[in-house]
Amino acid sequence: MNTTEIFLIAMAIIFTLPWLIWRVGRTDYHAPLVVVQIVTGILLGPGVLGRFWPDAYAFVFNPAVVQSLNGIAWWAVMLFVMIAGVELDLRQAWVHRRESSITAGLALGTPLAFGCLTAGLMLLHDGWIGPRAMAWQFVVGIGMACAVTALPILILLMEKLAILRQPIGQRILRYASLDDIAIWGVLALILMDWVRVGRQLGFLVAFALLGYAFRALMRRLAERDRWYVALIWLTVCAFGADWSGLHFMLGAFLAGAIMDTEWFDQERMDRLRQHVLLVVMPVFFLSTGLRTNWTLGGEAVFVAAGILLVASVGGKLLGAHIAGRLLNWAPGEASIIGWLLQTKALIMIIFANILLDKQVISSEAFTALLLMAVASTMLTVPVVAPKLQRLREIVLRSHSERTSATSPAPKNIP
16 A cells, blocks of 8 residues: 555544544543543554554554654644634733632642652653753653643533533633643743753744734734634744744744734634544644553553642642632632643643653653543543532522522411
């Protein structure tokens, strides 16, 4: 077979296998299709398919096919990260700045501290740190991976739980938005290449100047033209960030973050995100799975993933509960907010991909982070759904009691 035919076989596998698992297995409650696609990518990688059926793996995922898939994956993830940047709404966070800053700071800082401690333990053993990383880069990188909240997936999960447009959902979006900014800022610091620092500073200056002109241009354009100009802007920013020694995904995020959500129809933006997830992101999941590695032994990787999961989930929950005490939240809210904010999925996988590309972490550490991201996302809906139901019952009961207390007593009828 030629490369085109093998490529089409790979694409058929990418879209067929996860969908069958999701639909036939009815996994949507515990594992949405996005999670199933990520897990399938791991199963099709060298650690599973490559180990148990090496001939099939080498035939389907040969270098020419992988190179073609990588091109699609790069464009897919750039679009997805740009959309995540556009969806940030920092104005609402500013209006509620005290509550938002306290909660976002604790929800980020606590798992970051736990993750850094875990990374310190990992440094005591060979095989986790990347060949080009300094110890502080590895520690902060792992810590931030534990602190990440996947804003786009958080939106999808809150839609599923029917709280996205409710007050608690909008509060969670504010907290996640602030954390998103901090996460990408710290990532830029980790990726600073002191040999090419001049290029990186030049990129940031050019981004600020061009960004001002870009915003002025976008305000003058009709909406149908803004979509095309946004894609051009995306490629320019991604190229500049990668050329400067940062990473094209950091440029993609900056490209989206500088745009205002009001420039685009929200319904069309939602559809674009859904279409990106449907049409091209499964290729990114597969390419991510192809990078998994188990050479340290499956046991060590799973143990590291478990410890990272505890650090991530425990840190988010502790941070949310401290914020709840300081801000006098209603009973049960802190647990719901903490569990939703610990959702990792795509953004953490993107974050880990960048660390692996820059050789800050090893492929074994990447595999452990990937497993942690999948587990944290699978836990979210099954844990949060009953907690939300209990919170709704408490609110209804409290409302009923207040109504009964304020209504006049019934007259005695002889």
